[in-house]
Amino acid sequence: MKHYNMKSYEKRIKHEMDSSRFEHTMGVMYTCAALAMRYGADIQQAMMAGLLHDCAKCIPNSKKLKLCEKHNISMTEVERRNPFLLHAKLGAFLAMHEYGVKDKEVVSAILNHTTGKPAMSLLDKIVYIADYIEPGRDKAVNLPEIRRLAFQDLDLTLYRILRDTLAYLDEGDGETDEMTQKAYEYYRIRYETQHPEDAKEE
Numbered sequence: 001m002k003h004y005n006m007k008s009y010e011k012r013i014k015h016e017m018d019s020s021r022f023e024h025t026m027g028v029m030y031t032c033a034a035l036a037m038r039y040g041a042d043i044q045q046a047m048m049a050g051l052l053h054d055c056a057k058c059i060p061n062s063k064k065l066k067l068c069e070k071h072n073i074s075m076t077e078v079e080r081r082n083p084f085l086l087h088a089k090l091g092a093f094l095a096m097h098e099y100g101v102k103d104k105e106v107v108s109a110i111l112n113h114t115t116g117k118p119a120m121s122l123l124d125k126i127v128y129i130a131d132y133i134e135p136g137r138d139k140a141v142n143l144p145e146i147r148r149l150a151f152q153d154l155d156l157t158l159y160r161i162l163r164d165t166l167a168y169l170d171e172g173d174g175e176t177d178e179m180t181q182k183a184y185e186y187y188r189i190r191y192e193t194q195h196p197e198d199a200k201e202e
Contacts, residue, residue, distance in 0.1 A: 002044040017058050025054055027134035035126045038151050049109035049127045056091035078175050088114040115179040118186035125154045132161050159187040
């Protein structure tokens with residue numbers, strides 16, 4: 001098991017966030033720990049990724065853009081038009097360079113927690129799902145069912161979250177990141193392959 005001085009990181013991250021974001025962050029951290037226990041992941045890794053997943057969230061959007069340009073962090077056109085989406089990429093950079101995180105799995109989980117991606121690692125999945133289901137969340141559709149599924153089948157949970165997220169974006173004015181679409185298609189195919197009878201009924 002990895003060993004991090006979690007209290008020192010908690011103290012530092014608290015000063016970078018408003019109170020509601022810090023409360024969300026702590027919810028994600030402990031939900032990551034619960035999912036790590038359920039699926040045999042490293043608990044300390046999961047908690048660290050959960051704690052730092054939004055470390056760039058409270059940076060003003062204009063500054064997010066400037067920091068990404070300064071540090072040569074690649075940006076899609078969708079991200080340039082919607083710089084709030086950059087907090088995952090910028091957060092992964094800050095985790096490495098400001099918080100001293102050398103663990104590539106933790107950095108990957110931070111990087112992919114917003115859009116997801118095809119073939120996510122166990123830790124990637126845990127942080128992505130924990131961010132969606134932590135106890136303070138209350139607006140997403142089908143949340144009680146997804147919370148239950150999260151402790152039964154991670155891939156099915158990913159499929160359901162990605163499906164619901166894309167449906168929500170399609171109904172509103174928000175743009176869809178290409179990586180979210182790719183992640184959805186990957187986990188849709190996995191779901192239909194593993195649950196052919198259920199897929200026919202949808």
